[in-house]
Amino acid sequence: xxxxxxxxxxxxxxxxxxxxxxxxxxxxxxxxxxxxxxxxxxxxxxxxxxxxxxxxxxxxxx
Amino acid sequence: xxxxxxxxxxxxxxxxxxxxxxxxxxxxxxxxxxxxxxxxxxxxxxxxxxxxxxxxxxxxxxxxxxxxxxxxxxxxxxxxxxxxxxxxxxxxxxxxxxxxxxxxxxxxxxxxxxxxxxxxxxxxxxxxxxxxxxxxxxxxxxxxxxxxxxxxxxxxxxxxxxxxxxxxxxxxxxxxxxxxxxxxxxxxxxxxxxxxxxxxxxxxxxxxxxxxxxxxxxxxxxxxxxxxxxxxxxxxxxxxxxxxxxxxxxxxxxxxxxxxxxxxxxxxxxxxxxxxxxxxxxxxxxxxxxxxxxxxxxxxxxxxxxxxxxxxxxxxxxxxxxxxxxxxxxxxxxxxxxxxxxxxxxxxxxxxxxxxxxxxxxxxxxxxxxxxxxxxxxxxxxxxxxxxxxxxxxxxxxxxxxxxxxxxxxxxxxxxxxxxxxxxxxxxxx
Numbered sequence: 088x089x090x091x092x093x094x095x096x097x098x099x100x101x102x103x104x105x106x107x108x109x110x111x112x113x114x115x116x117x118x119x120x121x122x123x124x125x126x127x128x129x130x131x132x133x134x135x136x137x138x139x140x141x142x143x144x145x146x147x148x149x
Numbered sequence: 150x151x152x153x154x155x156x157x158x159x160x161x162x163x164x165x166x167x168x169x170x171x172x173x174x175x176x177x178x179x180x181x182x183x184x185x186x187x188x189x190x191x192x193x194x195x196x197x198x199x200x201x202x203x204x205x206x207x208x209x210x211x212x213x214x215x216x217x218x219x220x221x222x223x224x225x226x227x228x229x230x231x232x233x234x235x236x237x238x239x240x241x242x243x244x245x246x247x248x249x250x251x252x253x254x255x256x257x258x259x260x261x262x263x264x265x266x267x268x269x270x271x272x273x274x275x276x277x278x279x280x281x282x283x284x285x286x287x288x289x290x291x292x293x294x295x296x297x298x299x300x301x302x303x304x305x306x307x308x309x310x311x312x313x314x315x316x317x318x319x320x321x322x323x324x325x326x327x328x329x330x331x332x333x334x335x336x337x338x339x340x341x342x343x344x345x346x347x348x349x350x351x352x353x354x355x356x357x358x359x360x361x362x363x364x365x366x367x368x369x370x371x372x373x374x375x376x377x378x379x380x381x382x383x384x385x386x387x388x389x390x391x392x393x394x395x396x397x398x399x400x401x402x403x404x405x406x407x408x409x410x411x412x413x414x415x416x417x418x419x420x421x422x423x424x425x426x427x428x429x430x431x432x433x434x435x436x437x438x439x440x441x442x443x444x445x446x447x448x449x450x451x452x453x454x455x456x457x458x459x460x461x462x463x464x465x466x467x468x469x470x471x472x473x474x475x476x477x478x479x480x481x482x483x484x485x486x487x488x489x490x491x492x493x494x495x496x497x498x499x500x501x502x503x504x505x506x507x508x509x510x511x512x513x514x515x516x517x518x519x520x521x522x523x524x525x526x527x528x529x530x531x532x533x534x535x536x537x538x539x540x541x542x543x544x545x546x547x548x549x550x551x552x553x554x555x556x557x558x559x560x561x562x563x564x565x566x567x568x569x570x571x572x573x574x575x576x577x578x579x
Contacts, residue, residue, distance in 0.1 A: 089347070093531045100527025103520055108232035112320035115513065122519045129526045140347055141483050 089143070092136030099128030162393055162400065163254045169390040170258065173265045176383025177204060179376040180269060183442070184276030186372030187435060187488045191556025192280045193368065193566035199275055199284050203291040204268040210295035211267050217242045218300035219263060220308050221256040222395075234318045236311045240304040259394055263303055265387070266334045267295045273338025274345040276488030278546065280352050280365075281553050282345065284561050286546040293536045294341060298529060302333045305524070307395055312524065315517045322514030325521035326505050329384075329391030331450030331498040336525045337533075339495020342486060344534040349546045351485030353553050362479050365487065370434045377441045384445040385410055392453035402453070409452035410445065413464035417444025420468025428472070439475060439489040440468040443497035450501030455508040463504045467497050499525075 103125030110118040158166070181200035188196050220226050220240025227239040243249075249257060271291035275282065305312040305325075312325035327333060356362050367373055388410045392398040398406070421440025425433040444464040452460060474492040478484045484491065499522060506518030537546075547553075552560035559565060 093534055096527045096531050098527075100523050103523035103527070107315075107319050107321075107520065108234075115516070119516045119519070122516060122523060125523050125527070126519060129523060133526065133530075137482055 088139030089136045090139075092132045092134070092139055095132030095135060096129045099125040099130075099132060101125075102128055158255050158258075158393075163258065165400070165403075166258050166390050166393045167261075169386040169393075170261050170265065172386035173262075173383050173390065175379050176387055177265065177269050177272065179378070179380030179383055180272050180276070182372045182376030182379065183438060184272065184279060184488050186369040186376060187276065187367035188279035189365070189556065190368040190567055190570065191558055191565060193558065194564070195284060195557035195561050196275075196279060197566075198562065199282075199287045200272055202284060203271045203275055203287050206288045207267045207271045207291040207295040208264055210292040211264060211299070212246055214296040215267065215300040216246055216260060216263070217244055218297075219304045221252075221259055222307060222309050222313075223253070223256065224308075226304060226308065226310065235314075237309060237314060238305070238311060240300070240308050240310070255394070258390075259307070262387075262390060262394055263307075266303070266330050267299045269330070270294055270299055270334045270338040270341070273335070273488075273490045273494050274341040277342035277486045277490040278345045278349050279487040280557060281349055281547050283544070283546065283548050285544050286349075286541075289540045289544045290341065290345065290537065290546075293540055294337070294533075297536060298341075298533055299333065299337060302337060302525075302529060306333050306521070312517075312521055315520060316511075316513070320513055321517035321520065322506075322509065322511040323517070325517050326454065326509060326514065327450055327502065327521065328395045328453045329388040329449040331446060331501040331505075332521060332525055335446045335449060335494040335498035336502070336522075337529055339491050339493070339498060340525065340530045341533050341537070342488075342490035343484070343495065344530070344537045345546065346484050346486050346491065347534070348537055348541050351483070352487075353550060355485045356483055362483070367435050367487070373435055373438045377438050380442060380445060381411070381414060384414075384448065388448060388452045391449070396453055398453060405457070406453045408457055409455060409460035410448040412457055412460040413448035413452065413467070414441050414444035416461045416464025417441060417447070417468030417471070420465045421472055422468075424469055424472050433472070436472045436475065436489075439493050440471045443467040443471045443493045443500075446494055446497035447501035447504065450498065451505035451508060454505060454510070459504070459508040463501065463508075466504075467500055470496060470500065 103122045106118050106121030185193050185196040220242040226237040228235045228237050271294050275287045304310045306327050315321040316324035389403050392406050418441040421437050422432045425436050444467050447463050447467040475489045502518050506515035
């Protein structure tokens, strides 16, 4: 689960890059929103990774 | 002052930058002392020796590999074209620092800055793995950071890479703004600390089955607080040198950068003091030290480009966030981070980068900072975790249970930091 979360995070990064290429400089609002969406995907991936860490630690606590 | 202008270092600014960079190792010394103080007494010598070894390993790895990948801000890099824009993704420096003494002063100073920066970055995860990370593992972490991840981020940010050129290519302010290493040193270090804490796992007895997290306070508050004072001197030097080297700031603008650094740290420590006083009834020394450091970390991103009032506000917010985040990471997320590096360097650095976007006077700067943060979270964290995971297969990060029980000093060095102290049995170890 931790690896799944970490694999989702680069997808967010590429979304942010796509915002730069797809939207012209004049369309600042849409471009910023797209970058924020990329960050949201990264946050989702991080949350999944953290959740995976918590579950694995719960199993093998000393 | 604006980033991206051609470097025009006069003799005076060259001498000033060199003098400042010779003071910057105080930040490394301060961080090493803080890491040692926040660990246990039976691991103190291993912690400080590890700091020395990591500084040495990062210097060698950066000289052999990293410096080539970074290049310099004036040199061309490897470029590909996407969407009609050039993306400078990798530097092209000389191999093994050949011709260094004949290089321009700006290039030599940039290199010195990067040597100090990578040492500081590699010490951050070392503090996070205190009391269970082997010396060889600390060196491996330093080598991985210095040879691969740090050079990439530094080239993109300081070496005229694609993040630095966001302003030129995509009209995003002045490009990604990070004059003193909030991203390249601190966020990278904080994310590395998270990866280390995940891979090495918690100290034995930290999260007992079916119980609350065990408090494992640092063994020496004097080290911690004196380390904070040393760190201030080093941070002032790094922030001003960064403003000179990466923003080409005029001499007249430098005192304001120093004042902003001090205000940010001051606001942060007072805010943390108030929060811990409110939550626990008395101020907590180690959390206040963490707050002070977070203020300094946040100032790394923005001290050179914001007003003093904004710097104070940035510090106060950093100081409020830190103790709460340290608590959440330990109690709610079960991450054992003895030095609080994830909150201090990771979250503090991210907050500084956001604040630089909010308070910097260039339109579009906020978006540039967001793209930089997306790069750190979306690319640097998975890459660091993958590399550390592979390194852990070759050099196991965590010491065996017996070594953890007797302490890293006796296990790895054969002698303790305080040989005249009576070693008590640790009741938390079961």
